[in-house]
Amino acid sequence: MVFSSLFFVYFFLAITLAAYFICKTTKSKNIVLVIASLVFYAWGEPIWVGLLIFSAFLNWKSALLIQKFKNTKAATVTAGLAITIDLAFLIVFKYSGFIVENINALLHTSIPVPQITMPIGISFFTFQAISYILDVLWETVPAQKKYGRFLLYLSLFPQLIAGPIVRYSVIEKEITDRRSTPVDISEGAMRAIIGISKKVIIANNLYVIVEQFFGTDISNLSFLGTWYGVIVYSLYVYFDFSGYSDIAIGLGRMFGFHFNENFKYPFICKTISEFWQRWHISLSSFFRDYLFYAPIFGRPRKYFNLFLVWFCTGMWHGASWNFIFWGLYFGIFIFIETLIGKKRMKKWNKVLTHIYSKFIIVIGFGIFYFTDLSQLGKFFTNISGVSMITNGNAFGDLMTWNSLLNNIFLIAFAIIVSMPVLDKIKYFFFKWGNNTVYAVGKIGATLICCSLLIICSILMVDNTNNPFLYFRF
Amino acid sequence: MEEQRKKAPVNNSAAKKKAPRKKGFNYMKKKYVIHGFSVISLMLMVPVFFITAVLLVVVPRSDISYIEKRKLAEFPEFSFDKYFSGEYTAKVTEFYDDTVPDRDNFKTMGYNFKSIFGIHTEEEVKIIGKPVSVVNDKKKDDKKNSESSKKSDAKADNKTTSKSETKPEDTSSAETSEETGNNKIDKEHDEYIEASNGLIVVKHEGHYRGLELFGGGSGETYAQALKNFHDDLGDGVKIYSLSASTASQYYLPPAYEQYSVDQKETMDEISQLYSGAATYVDVISALQNHVNEDIYLRTDHHWSPLGAYYAAQEFAKAAGVPFKDISTYKKVKVTDNFSGTLAAWSEDANLSNDTEEFSYYEPANNEKCTTNYYTTSLEDCGTGNFFNQVGDVEHSAYLTFMGGDEVVVKVNTDVKNGRKLLIVKDSYGNALPGYLFGSFEQICVVDMRYFQRNLVQYAKDEGITDMLFAMTTFSAVGGNAENLENLRTQ
Secondary structure (H helix, E strand, O other): OOOOOHHHHHHHHHHHHHHHHHOOOHHHHHHHHHHHHHHHHHHHOOOOHHHHHHHHHHHHHHHHHHHHOOOOHHHHHHHHHHHHHHHHHHHHHHHHHHHHHHHHHHHOOOOOOOOOOOOOOHHHHHHHHHHHHHHHHOOOOOOOOOHHHHHHHHHOHHHHOOOOOOOHHHHHHHHHOOOOOHHHHHHHHHHHHHHHHHHHHHHHHHHHHHHHHHOOOOOOOOHHHHHHHHHHHHHHHHHHHHHHHHHHHHHHHHOOOOOOOOOOOHHHOOOHHHHHHHOOHHHHHHHHHHHHOOOEOOEOOHHHHHHHHHHHHHHHHOOOHHHHHHHHHHHHHHHHHHHHOHHHHHHOOHHHHHHHHHHHHHHHHHHHHOOOHHHHHHHHHHHOOHHHHHOOOOOOOHHHHHHHHHOHHHHHHHHHHOOOHHHHHHHHHHHHOOHHHHHHHHHHHHHHHHHHHHHHHHHHOOOOOOOOHHHHO | OHHHHHHOOOOOHHHOOOOOOOOOOOHHHHHHHHHHHHHHHHHHHHHHHHHHHHHHHHOOOOOEEOOOOEEOOOOOOOOHHHHHHOHHHHHHHHHHHHOOOOHHHHHHHHHHHHHHHOOOOOOOEEEEOOOOOOOOOHHHHHHHHHHHHHHHHHHHHHHHHHHHOOOHHHOOHHHHHHHOOOHHHHHHHHHHHHHOOOEEEEEEOOEEEEEEOOOOOOOHHHHHHHHHHHHHHOOOOEEEEEEEOOOHHHHOOHHHHHHOOOHHHHHHHHHHHOEOOEEEEOHHHHHHOOOOOOOEOOOOOOEOHHHHHHHHHHHHHHHOOOOOOHHHOEEEEEEEEEOOHHHHHHOOHHHHHOOEEEEEEEOOOHHHOEEEEEOOOOOEEEEEOOEOOOOOHHHHHHHHEOOOOOOEEEEEOOOOOOOEEEEEEOHHHHHOHHHHOOOOOEEEEEEOOOOOOOHHHHHHHHOOOEEEEEEEHHHHHOHHHHHHHHHHHO
8 A cells, every 4th residue: 555645545544543543542542553554564465464464473472582581592592593584584575586596697597586576565574573683682672572562563554664664662662652642643644744745746756757767778868868867866766765754754653653763854964974874764773783783703893894784785675786786885985984084074175075975875876776787887878978979979958958947846846845944944933933933833834734735635646556666675 | 792782872762851941931831832733733634634535435436537538447346366466455446546536627736736847938848758869860760760660569469469359259239339438538548658759748829739759660561561452452442551640740849850750751761662552642741731720639649620631632632532622511619628638648737728629520411421330240330420529528529530449430422433442540540531421432441450350351342442541650650550461361
């Protein structure tokens, strides 16, 4: 089920919200949420919902055993087994085809490539389960005694299929005791509407441009056309994914859960390290906390672990070489930045650091887009200008100019909204101002959100199928 | 390691301390204000949300989109197989999203909203899709043509497959009449999608016009089919080839000509390939003399009835048959607000809102002519009008001719000259027969995409003297040409 569809918003969510708020106790509310979450998942994966339930059971039981055997080897072995099974599911469903294809290519064998459909969201709920197992092993959180509550944590539909990767510690207390205050519901609803708007108004329409430029063979695409396409694609990914995170955080808040932020205006970064502190924070913090410090041959090895993290980050995004290159590409720049040192980089000219970071990020999104390596090669020859010499490609073309002119306000708006402008406005109305200013801000924001919801609903009439980009991960 | 683990930040917002109060700030008062205005905010948002949710369930749903020219999704039948494959739930979602009450109006509102994304200049141009430059680089042209042909062929294959799944024997007359209105719309839509190679919307002299870009093609399949028909039918049947260009041939701004292959040059080259087997009716040149008249619809991919008139005139000259002047026809206005396929496909608000007049020309002898409609198995469905107004005329006015893409239609006129014409056509050909009611004794019209019998045999059975292949240049170089050979051999 796609968040940005009329069916989800006005049918599934409406029924779920009504049922949820009819219930008085946290227990009954939890039952509603578990049922809704399983229906939500089964709607798209009628068979693999069983895998989700089993995975929840396995990790719930393992955590109880880990707690029972705490400070013994048995706890570590149990944790190791649970994580191995979790990763085995991920490898079988997500990477088996990729692995076999590469073995065949490398060894000239013809092992049949498994045609397994990947359960939606498996990367997200597997990582949530792993984080829970490790947190229990490290005694950061106590194991959840009730299966239903743990199933709620793992299957909670706002964040189930495209994140953010919510740690158990974040919602541990709220699972057993929470309240949805009018402030929570109001601000959560506004956040969700803003997320839907990011997706429906901005991301979907940016993607039309991306398809126009990158949708078919890019051999003859001009130099400026390639740059334009990849810049628009970078904006698209941001609005698509951060929009989803906004919806997840907003819906969570309406139900009384307070998830952590997943994006903090990544395009205002000055370095690549800073970019990853602002982009998909739940994933980068997962790797930082659970893999970066992992012992390799007895102890953590800083640079090896760094590249291991970025290899895994790339691999997590998809079973394709371009994603691995993408991860390692960022790993290289973070490695270089580590060598230079934060203090030295801070002394650099701010304009230059902005140009440097945006240049690297935008090229990175080119690597991210082209799963076909031959097209990726063409992308590099186009964007570097080499194809102007080797293939006679144009420097610029009418199509690029035409597209820019026809979407100038959309692109300008996207760039502005990707900066913390809204936060400044919110700060003025909701934090800095007096009560009158607050009242004006709140009513104004409500009216704007109502208008956005209506506009999104109208635009969703035209969106028969517009899945979020991160659904495939 | 253990220490590092302990140091690892725990992302627990619940553990975060409350922000310190601001100096001189009445926190408690602010807290009540925040609570109060959140309640007011909810009082505004909740009704909007839930009323919309209820309306979407109780208001009757749409079943046809005239803008998109298609039948909307139907509620699926339940089966365990479909459920476990995910098909059932996907179709339920599709049904809910697709059949929104008053869908067409909401879509138009959506187009209008999207029109604020860009700058609108006096001579604005908007590109839809990804046109490929066809600048005078022979090497690139050849490569592109071959790609274009392959693409079209692949689509033709798909189409042929779906067509072959329809069993002529299963089609009862009742089903056929039920199909009228819905499936015809689908067919028109399919054809357009197939032909599309990018689209440009231009504003010229105060009006918007949609233009399809032509990717070119060798046309070898088409030429070979004409030669084969000539071989099968012999010299007793004169064969004519009338390939109509689309509006981009005449109205494309010079700067954008690099994105469209010259259709006249393409057709001239193809005519060399079937020389001797068929007569080339050069309607592209004929229409060139009338570019200042409304010979093409601005919002639709078809020519206008007036454009078809000039094409029919050119054909009549080539066939050596009498032809009535336009002044002898009765002009019938269908609508002032026609918005056709290009408006729908481009999703361009300006083009959609800049509607146009659609009028056809009724021949003086129309009342004296009888029009019969036939099923795919050539069963006679009875007599009907040649000119019909089907469905929502503001979006389907081009269905006026024979009600759209009928499989077989036969018109018996009051002319007694022994000439019997068979028109093998795509939807461009629909507008032609009416202008030939005074030229031929009998006119059989066959849709090249849906005819399921052997066309050579059909021509012999009907005693055809003249055979006209009337279609757009897109069909002549694309997948539809592949069908011609099927018609000859099936």
